[in-house]
Amino acid sequence: xxxxxxxxxxxxxxxxxxxxxxxxxxxxxxxxxxxxxxxxxxxxxxxxxxxxxxxxxxxxxxxxxxxxxxxxxxxxxxxxxxxxxxxxxxxxxxxxxxxxxxxxxxxxxxxxxxxxxxxxxxxxxxxxxxxxxxxxxxxxxxxxxxxxxxxxxxxxxxxxxxxxxxxxxxxxxxxxxxxxxxxxxxxxxxxxxxxxxxxxxxxxxxxxxxxxxxxxxxxxxxxxxxxxxxxxxxxxxxxxxxxxxxxxxxxxxxxxxxxxxxxxxxxxxxxxxxxxxxxxxxxxxxxxxxxxxxxxxxxxxxxxxxxxxxxxxxxxxxxxxxxxxxxxxxxxxxxxxxxxxxxxxxxxxxxxxxxxxxx
Amino acid sequence: xxxxxxxxxxxxxxxxxxxxxxxxxxxxxxxxxxxxxxxxxxxxxxxxxxxxxxxxxxxxxxxxxxxxxxxxxxxxxxxxxxxxxxxxxxxxx
Numbered sequence: 001x002x003x004x005x006x007x008x009x010x011x012x013x014x015x016x017x018x019x020x021x022x023x024x025x026x027x028x029x030x031x032x033x034x035x036x037x038x039x040x041x042x043x044x045x046x047x048x049x050x051x052x053x054x055x056x057x058x059x060x061x062x063x064x065x066x067x068x069x070x071x072x073x074x075x076x077x078x079x080x081x082x083x084x085x086x087x088x089x090x091x092x093x094x095x096x097x098x099x100x101x102x103x104x105x106x107x108x109x110x111x112x113x114x115x116x117x118x119x120x121x122x123x124x125x126x127x128x129x130x131x132x133x134x135x136x137x138x139x140x141x142x143x144x145x146x147x148x149x150x151x152x153x154x155x156x157x158x159x160x161x162x163x164x165x166x167x168x169x170x171x172x173x174x175x176x177x178x179x180x181x182x183x184x185x186x187x188x189x190x191x192x193x194x195x196x197x198x199x200x201x202x203x204x205x206x207x208x209x210x211x212x213x214x215x216x217x218x219x220x221x222x223x224x225x226x227x228x229x230x231x232x233x234x235x236x237x238x239x240x241x242x243x244x245x246x247x248x249x250x251x252x253x254x255x256x257x258x259x260x261x262x263x264x265x266x267x268x269x270x271x272x273x274x275x276x277x278x279x280x281x282x283x284x285x286x287x288x289x290x291x292x293x294x295x296x297x298x299x300x301x302x303x304x305x306x307x308x309x310x311x312x313x314x315x316x317x318x319x320x321x322x323x324x325x326x327x328x329x330x331x332x333x334x335x336x337x338x339x340x341x342x343x344x345x346x347x348x349x350x351x352x353x354x355x356x357x358x359x
Numbered sequence: 360x361x362x363x364x365x366x367x368x369x370x371x372x373x374x375x376x377x378x379x380x381x382x383x384x385x386x387x388x389x390x391x392x393x394x395x396x397x398x399x400x401x402x403x404x405x406x407x408x409x410x411x412x413x414x415x416x417x418x419x420x421x422x423x424x425x426x427x428x429x430x431x432x433x434x435x436x437x438x439x440x441x442x443x444x445x446x447x448x449x450x451x452x
Contacts, residue, residue: 002444012452020451046429058422060413069444079406
């Protein structure tokens with residue numbers, strides 16, 4: 001029997017206790033694997049998916065699925081969500097039960113948390129009024145590592161019509177253990193090549209921060225007006241990256257190309273602040289057009305209907321939203337129409353009890 | 360071999376009970392039983408509705424994909440043939 005963990009694209013960038021952001025290269029994803037290995041303290045070997053996410057795509061695009069494969073390479077068990085106790089039952093049927101199952105308490109696992117090189121929570125977070133969808137971002141070749149990663153997200157209007165709001169978030173990548181130097185010039189960005197895309201404003205500067213160093217992202221909301229199928233536009237960023245561990249503080253200039261197309265492997269960031277109430281919670285009020293507190297928007301969901309057939313199919317949904325389809329698809333046509341979306345929205349509003357499994 | 364299976368299962372259990380660092384933070388209709396996440400709406404006997412709708416089937420051959428080991432060396436999935444293998448997907452967030 002062999003067990004492998006398969007490291008894949010981040011399902012929720014910036015989630016959890018450390019603000020990890022999607023890697024740009026295989027080398028960076030392998031650094032994630034090292035971080036996961038160190039943090040979890042497990043000795044199970046890791047496999048690392050390709051940077052194009054080939055294995056994730058080939059095996060159903062789920063964030064935490066599990067598979068049991070027989071010696072001939074055939075799938076004998078597959079599960080949407082990993083379930084350790086059920087997995088144990090499966091393996092007992094396949095290879096036999098054991099007399100004294102090892103428990104977690106029998107293992108001496110050393111779990112480490114990722115250290116933070118500087119203060120956080122000193123710069124107010126910024127986000128789109130409603131969760132945006134990640135866009136395709138390509139980093140242009142640089143001799144210096146991408147200590148800062150650009151995350152671009154579009155609101156539903158922008159994705160649907162080419163006109164709307166764009167989130168530009170410049171996030172320090174925790175794998176490099178660097179921080180901002182607030183004694184130097186703050187981060188500056190500029191749209192350096194536009195083509196058929198109009199961005200307003202075309203440049204920005206990060207806030208002046210009194211704390212000497214921090215690791216908070218520098219975030220901006222811009223307006224975009226673009227032609228349909230417009231090509232990418234470039235964003236150039238200048239910043240100082242500092243590492244106390246490695247003893248450097250250097251100026252960096254790097255350029256990204258942003259395309260107004262959804263990155264289906266970009267995950268769904270869960271971030272607070274910016275347009276929300278105190279504590280990062282959404283204000284408790286009813287919203288129009290079938291929206292409900294807690295962020296479920298019928299309009300936003302239906303904005304994914306790219307072929308305008310009146311329903312959102314599985315192919316049209318970003319990977320992180322396909323679980324809504326599983327819940328909402330009452331007529332089993334593998335798509336959500338507006339009526340089914342309204343039912344889900346109503347459940348959110350009324351907090352109807354969820355369906356319990358049958359045993 | 361049984362000792363190795365024991366340890367592997369326990370480590371997998373540990374990983375999933377750590378949860379926050381590897382598995383999803385929340386799942387539709389999730390509830391916990393003894394600290395272990397259980398899918399609701401998915402059949403615990405298979406729980407593969409979404410994978411099936413993605414075109415995967417029990418009994419089919421694994422895809423011919425080459426991934427990488429933790430040292431960055433290529434690892435064709437065919438290398439896992441010869442023994443039963445468990446693959447668990449996840450990430451840091």
